[in-house]
Amino acid sequence: MTSTSTDINQTNSSNSTPLLSVRNLKVHFPIKRGFLVQREVARVRAVDGVSFDIYPGETLGLVGESGSGKTTAAKAVIQLNNPGSGSVKFEGQELVGLSTSAMRPIRRKMGMVFQDPYGSLNPRMRAGDIVGEPLKVHGLAESRDGYRQQVASLLTTVGLSPAMAERYPNEFSGGQRQRLGIARAIAAKPSLLILDESVSALDVSIQAQILNLLQDLQDEYNLAYLFIAHDLSVVRHISHRVAVMYLGKIVETADAKDLYERPLHPYTQALLSAIPTPDPIHERSRERIILRGDLPSPLSPPPGCGFSTRCPIATEACSAAVPELKTLAENQQAACFLAQGR
Ligand SMILES: Nc1ncnc2c1ncn2[C@@H]1O[C@H](COP(=O)(O)OP(=O)(O)O)[C@@H](O)[C@H]1O
Ligand SMILES: [Mg+2]
Numbered sequence: 001m002t003s004t005s006t007d008i009n010q011t012n013s014s015n016s017t018p019l020l021s022v023r024n025l026k027v028h029f030p031i032k033r034g035f036l037v038q039r040e041v042a043r044v045r046a047v048d049g050v051s052f053d054i055y056p057g058e059t060l061g062l063v064g065e066s067g068s069g070k071t072t073a074a075k076a077v078i079q080l081n082n083p084g085s086g087s088v089k090f091e092g093q094e095l096v097g098l099s100t101s102a103m104r105p106i107r108r109k110m111g112m113v114f115q116d117p118y119g120s121l122n123p124r125m126r127a128g129d130i131v132g133e134p135l136k137v138h139g140l141a142e143s144r145d146g147y148r149q150q151v152a153s154l155l156t157t158v159g160l161s162p163a164m165a166e167r168y169p170n171e172f173s174g175g176q177r178q179r180l181g182i183a184r185a186i187a188a189k190p191s192l193l194i195l196d197e198s199v200s201a202l203d204v205s206i207q208a209q210i211l212n213l214l215q216d217l218q219d220e221y222n223l224a225y226l227f228i229a230h231d232l233s234v235v236r237h238i239s240h241r242v243a244v245m246y247l248g249k250i251v252e253t254a255d256a257k258d259l260y261e262r263p264l265h266p267y268t269q270a271l272l273s274a275i276p277t278p279d280p281i282h283e284r285s286r287e288r289i290i291l292r293g294d295l296p297s298p299l300s301p302p303p304g305c306g307f308s309t310r311c312p313i314a315t316e317a318c319s320a321a322v323p324e325l326k327t328l329a330e331n332q333q334a335a336c337f338l339a340q341g342r
Pocket of ligand 1 (some may be wrong): 045064065071298
């Protein structure tokens, strides 16, 4: 472990302790072959040594192109599917290695909202029951009336009408379904929400409404967000800090403002150069950095720096060793031999 992994994400929060603290998280999927005896023939290094902190009430944007390991990392945080190795501390408690029953009361404090507003809600359940299910699961409703009132209040909180409780998911628009998903995720009063591409499938104007709702909820309940997207422009306004993932690793992390104004890693620079700017003069002179080739497979990552095969400035040295995240500016770290601090 490098010295940098301890000073990640210290902004706005030097006097509080992290709500979520992830260290050297790895999720490798073994590929097995064999008829009688299954032998591991390779491994997919989907998440390969990721560290970050999230403080109460803070949003960490996690960005990277499809296949970079974002969903796998999020699932490992809540100990779903393949929980991985390393350390995941929530409110100071180590989650890696906990049994399913020991995880249950903790899971209540971590809500998750998925990308697909069509696939993630049970089509045969009424909206009210979808939203109220966590109240039942965690025994948070004292009476029938109390339950109904709580569901009505959750629907109102996310900008839906209590009368909509009787409807089925297919009677809602995409944006309304995502509101339902959010109402369900906050029902058990979590302190952390993991939003995995939760606005990615929505039109830009609906996206903005959902982002506003998330911001209001954060202000009101001091919620922390792990906000995942493949597009840097989506996370810009909601994130306090941003971490950029590439091939299972965080390659740059910084306060949102610094990352957008002065990206230090060539991958972040390329991602940002692809975002159009509203200013027409600026837009005409915008230089796009076109990356060659595709994201390499985490099954056979290139030697040395994972980005070296597509990097516009890579030298021979870049494929000889793996660059660690190092602090190059206040609250800004990049994993690149060639990145310069300021
Ligand atoms: N259960 C699994 N078995 C094998 N490989 C997997 C599994 N889940 C994900 N992967 C691989 O891990 C990598 C990261 O996937 P994912 O976390 O879904 O990325 P992202 O969410 O950033 O698009 C991909 O190469 C994907 O194919
Ligand atoms: Mg994903």
